[in-house]
Amino acid sequence: SVREAVVSTQSTGMDETEFGYPPQQEIVEGDIKKTISYEDRDEKVVKVTRFYKLTKLKVPKPIADRKKWAKFGDCATDGPGINPANSMVGDDVFLTLATKKEQQEKKDDDVAEKMAKMKASGQGMVACRICKGPHWTKECPYKDTLGVALDVQQEEANAVKPPPRTPGAYVPPSIRKGEPQDSQTRQRDENPTIRVSNLAEETSEKDLQDLFKPFGPVSRIYLAKDKNTGISKGFAYITYNRRESAESALSTLHRYKYGHLILQVEWAKPSGS
Numbered sequence: 001s002v003r004e005a006v007v008s009t010q011s012t013g014m015d016e017t018e019f020g021y022p023p024q025q026e027i028v029e030g031d032i033k034k035t036i037s038y039e040d041r042d043e044k045v046v047k048v049t050r051f052y053k054l055t056k057l058k059v060p061k062p063i064a065d066r067k068k069w070a071k072f073g074d075c076a077t078d079g080p081g082i083n084p085a086n087s088m089v090g091d092d093v094f095l096t097l098a099t100k101k102e103q104q105e106k107k108d109d110d111v112a113e114k115m116a117k118m119k120a121s122g123q124g125m126v127a128c129r130i131c132k133g134p135h136w137t138k139e140c141p142y143k144d145t146l147g148v149a150l151d152v153q154q155e156e157a158n159a160v161k162p163p164p165r166t167p168g169a170y171v172p173p174s175i176r177k178g179e180p181q182d183s184q185t186r187q188r189d190e191n192p193t194i195r196v197s198n199l200a201e202e203t204s205e206k207d208l209q210d211l212f213k214p215f216g217p218v219s220r221i222y223l224a225k226d227k228n229t230g231i232s233k234g235f236a237y238i239t240y241n242r243r244e245s246a247e248s249a250l251s252t253l254h255r256y257k258y259g260h261l262i263l264q265v266e267w268a269k270p271s272g273s
Helices: 061-066 100-121 146-158 183-190 205-215 243-253
Strands: 002-014 025-029 032-041 044-056 193-197 218-225 232-240 264-267
Touching: 193 243, 205 218, 205 232, 205 243, 232 243, 243 264
Parallel strands: none
Antiparallel strands: 002 044, 025 032, 032 044, 193 232, 193 264, 218 232
16 A cells, blocks of 8 residues: 655646646656646646655555545546545544443542542542442442431421411311321221332332232332432332231231342331321
């Protein structure tokens, strides 16, 4: 393969003839190639002389075979090599692919550098809300186990407490202490309900239906989900029509390996307790 590098270019003005432009001429002397062509510049015919430095390079066989292809279009009558009148050669572009391991190492280095800067600036270290370790909470390895208990504690802390009662004010029967509750609440408390926790984030109601239905008819399934993302919070409530079915499910599925986690199944606490 021969590579051509432009050494110098000379231009000389001349008048256009009635016979058109003369054909391009090539003269090779050793490792120097001289080409003479005629171009139209600023409404004048210009004779352009270019000098090329020829160097021989070893290239893969497919590239060498590609140089033998027949030219077409405006280059159909051109000889071997590049005609600068209708072609332009750009710079070589080399593609470097990075592996996943290199990308992960670079990410780890960036995180370590960021944490070092925070420590040096006195802004403090990153602390996980779950295990108090020096990492972000979303990257905690215990978020599927300890994170569930943390979410439950936050829900209980954020629960809306009823306002203090004013003496003589009307109190609905459903919230009177010692008074019978409404029919819906009483029926929900009387039905056997179990609570299952330590569920994976991708768990759905259908998965729970397939897991708990073999023990007996299920009247209700409530899966706690995040309001913004719709991802499971890790716990759910299963209500059976018969207590025997709930007892069988509790004794069988407690500490049962489901996916990559161990389920925790217990009786659900009555509402209001």
